[in-house]
Amino acid sequence: MTDEQNLRPIGIFDSGVGGLTVLKALRERLPHENFVYLGDTARLPYGTKSASSILRYARQAARHLQQRDIKLLVIACNTASSVALEELQNVLRPLPVVGVVRPGARAAVGACPGGRHLVLATEATVNLHAYRDAIIALDAKATVHELPCELLVSLAEEGWTTGIVAEAIVREYLQPYISNAVDSGPNSIILGCTHFPILRDTIRAVAGDARSIVDSAGTTATAVEALLRSAGLLRGEQGSGRLELLATDGARRFARVGGAFLGADLSADDVCLVDL
């Protein structure tokens, strides 16, 4: 059943390397697919920028990937998903476009129906209340608190994912919400930025074992697979997929920092610089 159409790559973009945590889950679930990943490292981070700037950047990244003949677009950045998902779906139609906020909300509601959710996210994602709206749409009994945690982005980028500093920063953010009694704090902690999964162990250590810690990566991969299947765009199970990595700045830094997010060694030669 595989034809030329199905060999086309899945396009993914993020402000930088955080979206590689989503790419990792996609490649695990869809090992035969080809992927092209674009990190807009020249303008990262998106999380502290205004909605109008983020929308402009997202349009440019999507247009670039569209020119590479992708069969589906994943916005692997919570901030860009919050700002630009609807517009990109409209503009790129009939190309399917998947964001990470709704899959993240679905994971949280699945883990804790009717629960209290604490969303750790960037300032822009929090200001737009994308998670609150997505969760309440799925589960009217849920309660949601959204917390901007900018410093966790740089912490992940610096690679200080465990240890005294990481724990002090995570504790500073979470302490007001994590009381001793589990029944008064959040039931789930949502990693509402694709940088945060690599901080999971430290967040787990601070939050304790009784709370769910959920991210978008796995449920985004499930959503992408379902969409490709229903559109007849899944590639057959022959051969392993290719991966192309693009960045708008700093191939060396992208490779050094990105390896931890992708869970694979990268060299600067693996990364191709592009201009948007």
Added chain:
Amino acid sequence: MTDEQNLRPIGIFDSGVGGLTVLKALRERLPHENFVYLGDTARLPYGTKSASSILRYARQAARHLQQRDIKLLVIACNTASSVALEELQNVLRPLPVVGVVRPGARAAVGACPGGRHLVLATEATVNLHAYRDAIIALDAKATVHELPCELLVSLAEEGWTTGIVAEAIVREYLQPYISNAVDSGPNSIILGCTHFPILRDTIRAVAGDARSIVDSAGTTATAVEALLRSAGLLRGEQGSGRLELLATDGARRFARVGGAFLGADLSADDVCLVDL
């Protein structure tokens, strides 16, 4: 002696709000001058970007300020000074252009002649060895170690300038260099990023009282005054100077975060958005 020429503003640019620490020193030293400050918040931080991107951004910022008829340009960003000072001096001649690296080096050499200097800076500034070269040119007996401290930028932006987290991060960076015996560690610690002066108290607490902590702000102001005087461009001592604040994104965030750096309350209405 004051004429129309001398009423023209001094232009200052930075990647964001860090340069406001330099503007503060300039306004204290030159209270009668007019200033126009441009923060390139749409593309901050510069410190993790490549030299070619930083150079492009610096050119655009300088060109924008030049169109506002400035009489002198201050590059109030160590990263941009390291990358772009020489090129901007050539391109903008006869407009005088002042960076912050050489004034910072002068302050350090003045505080500790023949000393051991530890430079805290961004990755880009460290990669270019701008401080090492500037210090050795002034003092051949000095030794210099340059340390990239990206997380201090976000820490300052988050406003967590004192307390457990700030101290843990500063200690993580400095510990390998700050032994118990002062005679084996650095004599001076150079704040080689304009974000870092607001972390001075915490750096002092970790580094101890026996080491000098120097930044560029005061010596940059001295250099600017000397240049204006020798060019006959100083404004006379009548009236207080005006300040115009420009940013490329996020006036609200600029005002909220920038207040701490400028040492004055700001509102979003004080900040005008511009496109470069």
